[in-house]
Amino acid sequence: MSEKFHNILEINNIYASYSASLHKLEYVLKDLSLTMKPGECLGLVGKSGSGKTTLANLITGFIKPISGKILFRGQEVQDLSLRQRIRQFNCGIQMVFQDPYSSFNPKMTIGKQLMEPLLIRKSLSESEIETKARHMLEQVGLSADYFLRYPHQLSGGQLQRVALGCALIVEPCLLIADEPVSSLDVSVQAQVLDLIIDLRKEFKFSCLFISHDLAVIYHLCDTIAVLNQGSIVEQGNVEKVFRNPQNLYTKQLISDAGYSFSK
Amino acid sequence: MRFKRKDKNNQISFAPDVQRAYYRASSINKGAKIQFRIGFVLLAIPLVLFLINIFYRPYDTTSMNMSERFVTPDSKHWFGTDNYGRDIFTRVMSGLPLTIIISIGINLIGCSSGLLIGALSGYYGGTVDYWGNRISDALLSIPAILMGMLFVATFGNGIWQVIVALGIMFIPSYMRVIRSGFLEYRQRNFVKRLQLLGASSGRIIWRHLFPQIRTRLMSAIALGFANAILAESSLSFLGLGVPPSQITWGRMLKDAQGFLFQAPWSAIAPGLMIVTLVLGSFFISNGLKQISQQRSLA
Numbered sequence: 001m002s003e004k005f006h007n008i009l010e011i012n013n014i015y016a017s018y019s020a021s022l023h024k025l026e027y028v029l030k031d032l033s034l035t036m037k038p039g040e041c042l043g044l045v046g047k048s049g050s051g052k053t054t055l056a057n058l059i060t061g062f063i064k065p066i067s068g069k070i071l072f073r074g075q076e077v078q079d080l081s082l083r084q085r086i087r088q089f090n091c092g093i094q095m096v097f098q099d100p101y102s103s104f105n106p107k108m109t110i111g112k113q114l115m116e117p118l119l120i121r122k123s124l125s126e127s128e129i130e131t132k133a134r135h136m137l138e139q140v141g142l143s144a145d146y147f148l149r150y151p152h153q154l155s156g157g158q159l160q161r162v163a164l165g166c167a168l169i170v171e172p173c174l175l176i177a178d179e180p181v182s183s184l185d186v187s188v189q190a191q192v193l194d195l196i197i198d199l200r201k202e203f204k205f206s207c208l209f210i211s212h213d214l215a216v217i218y219h220l221c222d223t224i225a226v227l228n229q230g231s232i233v234e235q236g237n238v239e240k241v242f243r244n245p246q247n248l249y250t251k252q253l254i255s256d257a258g259y260s261f262s263k
Numbered sequence: 264m265r266f267k268r269k270d271k272n273n274q275i276s277f278a279p280d281v282q283r284a285y286y287r288a289s290s291i292n293k294g295a296k297i298q299f300r301i302g303f304v305l306l307a308i309p310l311v312l313f314l315i316n317i318f319y320r321p322y323d324t325t326s327m328n329m330s331e332r333f334v335t336p337d338s339k340h341w342f343g344t345d346n347y348g349r350d351i352f353t354r355v356m357s358g359l360p361l362t363i364i365i366s367i368g369i370n371l372i373g374c375s376s377g378l379l380i381g382a383l384s385g386y387y388g389g390t391v392d393y394w395g396n397r398i399s400d401a402l403l404s405i406p407a408i409l410m411g412m413l414f415v416a417t418f419g420n421g422i423w424q425v426i427v428a429l430g431i432m433f434i435p436s437y438m439r440v441i442r443s444g445f446l447e448y449r450q451r452n453f454v455k456r457l458q459l460l461g462a463s464s465g466r467i468i469w470r471h472l473f474p475q476i477r478t479r480l481m482s483a484i485a486l487g488f489a490n491a492i493l494a495e496s497s498l499s500f501l502g503l504g505v506p507p508s509q510i511t512w513g514r515m516l517k518d519a520q521g522f523l524f525q526a527p528w529s530a531i532a533p534g535l536m537i538v539t540l541v542l543g544s545f546f547i548s549n550g551l552k553q554i555s556q557q558r559s560l561a
Contacts, residue, residue: 086461097452107474
């Protein structure tokens with residue numbers, strides 16, 4: 001596989017719709033373009049219904065675009081099915097979801113769920129997999145006691161830590177975090193965000209962080225893309241965009257948030 | 264305060280509603296426990312009778328004694344005798360194994376086929392689901408009695424004919440239970456996560472989705488067991504069931520039909536046994552259903 005690419009992710013003029021009929025298309029994403037550099041943490045911000053999760057589903061391959069191009073590590077993937085993408089990039093994209101409770105099989109222990117990604121790949125022996133899973137549990141800041149616990153015995157913040165572990169155990173090059181802290185209380189939010197920062201330093205993955213909370217984006221991301229009614233209206237360095245927003249919608253979003261930003 | 268918990272950093276937080284619901288649901292409530300107890304006691308009655316029958320059988324089940332026709336229940340014949348002078352208590356005791364075998368056979372066919380069609384329909388959705396539903400609709404449109412008649416007319420009277428005919432008729436009920444469970448759980452994020460990791464559909468269905476609907480399926484099996492006994496009895500009652508040489512409670516009811524007013528006890532004993540077994544299965548099914556519903560709250 002060629003490793004010559006400038007952007008880990010490049011989306012060009014994408015259109016997406018959930019309409020069943022081709023005659024009456026209502027676009028969720030319209031002429032959307034976006035780029036992400038390797039190792040970058042891009043914050044995707046927008047109001048509810050602006051198409052943030054749809055974009056995540058497009059990138060992962062759960063849905064296909066109507067037109068446009070998606071380049072992942074320099075290769076066109078928009079026409080590939082989810083299975084083809086996995087075969088080609090070997091778990092290149094992983095996702096952390098908003099609701100930590102529905103992200104886990106309720107009948108399986110945390111340890112087994114951490115081992116599952118590696119068991120699916122069949123690249124290591126079971127004892128090696130268990131060692132790696134236990135190590136990952138430590139890396140996400142949970143003690144070995146949690147290995148034999150069930151998801152309902154963990155809090156939302158702890159589950160989100162395990163979800164990060166499950167995603168990172170296969171060493172993806174892109175992690176999509178779809179509002180991973182929005183269902184957590186503020187103190188736990190900060191812990192999970194700090195963990196993401198630490199893990200990024202360690203695993204060196206690119207991160208597409210979806211949120212509607214500007215403070216979270218400011219705290220975590222290098223760049224920001226503002227999504228409004230299915231289109232990216234502004235993209236750039238977080239500091240620059242927050243200090244000097246160019247687009248009217250971005251200005252309104254920042255003023256509505258009412259925060260004073262300083263790194 | 265019960266749902267207050269401390270996380271790793273000793274910070275107190277309240278578990279969200281979902282988690283609270285899980286705690287509420289994970290303890291089996293009193294009603295379900297009572298239903299289980301009643302169900303087990305009712306099921307134990309025919310089972311004890313069957314165990315007694317293995318070690319002690321007071322009379323032969325088939326030999327006739329015309330001098331003792333229609334004897335009313337007494338100390339010698341506890342449930343009386345039938346039109347051939349056969350002891351009804353002995354026949355009721357020995358009728359259980361075949362009734363159970365037929366019920367198990369019917370449910371085995373219905374459950375395995377229903378599981379396959381329901382799981383594929385629920386997991387894949389779309390065209391697979393459409394055709395799965397059409398198969399189910401087609402089967403639901405055929406009355407069980409008609410299917411029984413079709414099998415008897417084609418293959419003759421016999422245990423296997425009854426099992427296959429009724430087994431096919433049981434597929435839709437199982438299919439619907441399993442399909443609805445799969446439809447509910449395939450939307451969960453953990454399935455999406457597994458798909459992103461490259462897990463095969465078989466692995467997701469068998470290892471991750473099937474355990475979620477196991478309690479629901481157990482409840483459906485317990486209810487299916489009761490329905491199979493009733494269906495077999497109905498077929499036997501119409502003369503479409505097992506041949507006269509075999510003893511099932513349904514067959515005994517059919518034989519008693521001709522002299523119901525002359526010797527009602529010959530119908531009451533097998534009828535009571537059917538009611539006991541059906542009610543027992545029903546109570547257990549209901550208990551399991553309550554647990555399943557409580558767990559699905561989580």
